[in-house]
Amino acid sequence: GAVVSQHPSWVICKSGTSVKIECRSLDFQATTMFWYRQFPKQSLMLMATSNEGSKATYEQGVEKDKFLINHASLTLSTLTVTSAHPEDSSFYICSARDTAYQYGYTFGSGTRLTVV
Amino acid sequence: LAKTTQPISMDSYEGQEVNITCSHNNIATNDYITWYQQFPSQGPRFIIQGYKTKVTNEVASLFIPADRKSSTLSLPRVSLSDTAVYYCLVGDPAGKSTFGDGTTLTVKP
Numbered sequence: 001g002a003v004v005s006q007h008p009s010w011v012i013c014k015s016g017t018s019v020k021i022e023c024r025s026l027d028f029q030a031t032t033m034f035w036y037r038q039f040p041k042q043s044l045m046l047m048a049t050s051n052e053g054s055k056a057t058y059e060q061g062v063e064k065d066k067f068l069i070n071h072a073s074l075t076l077s078t079l080t081v082t083s084a085h086p087e088d089s090s091f092y093i094c095s096a097r098d099t100a101y102q103y104g105y106t107f108g109s110g111t112r113l114t115v116v
Numbered sequence: 117l118a119k120t121t122q123p124i125s126m127d128s129y130e131g132q133e134v135n136i137t138c139s140h141n142n143i144a145t146n147d148y149i150t151w152y153q154q155f156p157s158q159g160p161r162f163i164i165q166g167y168k169t170k171v172t173n174e175v176a177s178l179f180i181p182a183d184r185k186s187s188t189l190s191l192p193r194v195s196l197s198d199t200a201v202y203y204c205l206v207g208d209p210a211g212k213s214t215f216g217d218g219t220t221l222t223v224k225p
Contacts, residue, residue, distance in 0.1 A: 006159070034212055043203070044160070044215040093159045097210065104150050105213060107159030 002028050002098035006108030013084055013115055021079045021111045023050075023094030029074035030096035034105070035067075038091040050077040050094075084115040120204045120216040127222050134191040136219050138204030141185045149180060149187045152203045154218070160203060164189070191221075199223045 003026040013019050023033055031052045036044040048069055049057040056069035066088075068080040077096075081088055091112055095105040121139040128134045140149070148167050152160035164171055166178040166187070177190040191198060203218040 004159075036215075043217050046212060046214060049212055091157065095159070095213070099210075104152070104162035104165050104209065106162065107152075110157065110159045112157065 002096075002106040004094065004096050004106045004108040006094055006111055008111060009109060010112040011114070013113070015085055015115055016083055018080055018082045019084055019113060021081075021092055021094075021113075023077045023079070023096070023108050025075045025096045025098070025106075028096075028098040028100065030077075030098070031074060033071060033077040033094055033096045035069065035077075035079050036093045036095070038093060038110075044093060047079075052077075081113065084113070086115045089113055089115045120206055122202075122204055122216060122219045124217065125220040125222070127224060128194055129224050130195055131193050134194050134198075134221060134223075136189045136191075136202055136204075136221070137186060138189070138206075139186045140204070140206045143184050143206050146208060147206050148209045149178065149184075150205045150207075150209070150213070151176070151178065151189045152205065154201045154203065160215075163202075165209065194221075194223045196223050196225060 005024045005026050007022045033050040035047045038044045046059050047062045050069045050071040052071045058064045071077040091110050093110045095107040097105045150165040151163040153163050154160040164176045164178045168180050171178045179188045201218040201220050203215050205213045
């Protein structure tokens, strides 16, 4: 089945620094990937749609200059949290769809970001 | 995207069948219904997807009435490892997915 790899699985960074999270589709190509964030005891919130070769589409209320998304290849999308603050601490999850698989989306294992 | 409503939580015991119902009154003609399972600190995992009537796979069944305004995920003979949050999503399978609040299922021994 389709596999999405997310790296790192957890990261701790200092306030003001930037952190990059990678999302890879291992055995299929994905022209579209999605990025979510999830706070403790809450549901997933869609942040943006990552489109290969073009600009990402951000959901309302998500700062595009703070959450930089790059989808330079058909198997890799990256999310960079710039000038991180403690309130950016969250669980970030990506997903992609293998059109050959047909059903649903495959999610990465998530990245726990802690900003200190 | 159609809004979904699920019970916030459910309790069950090992070996029982669990049915989780999701309401989606504003489902569109082209929308599919997809259920995901999520364990703590993990990404959601696809369980089952359907459009109408009944769908069954090796882990669950999905019942969808003719009006498609609701759906029921059925988990046969649950075990402790089925304790998780279950999300019902409605939309275009090729489009973006918006998650509702989900149902926290707790399976007790």
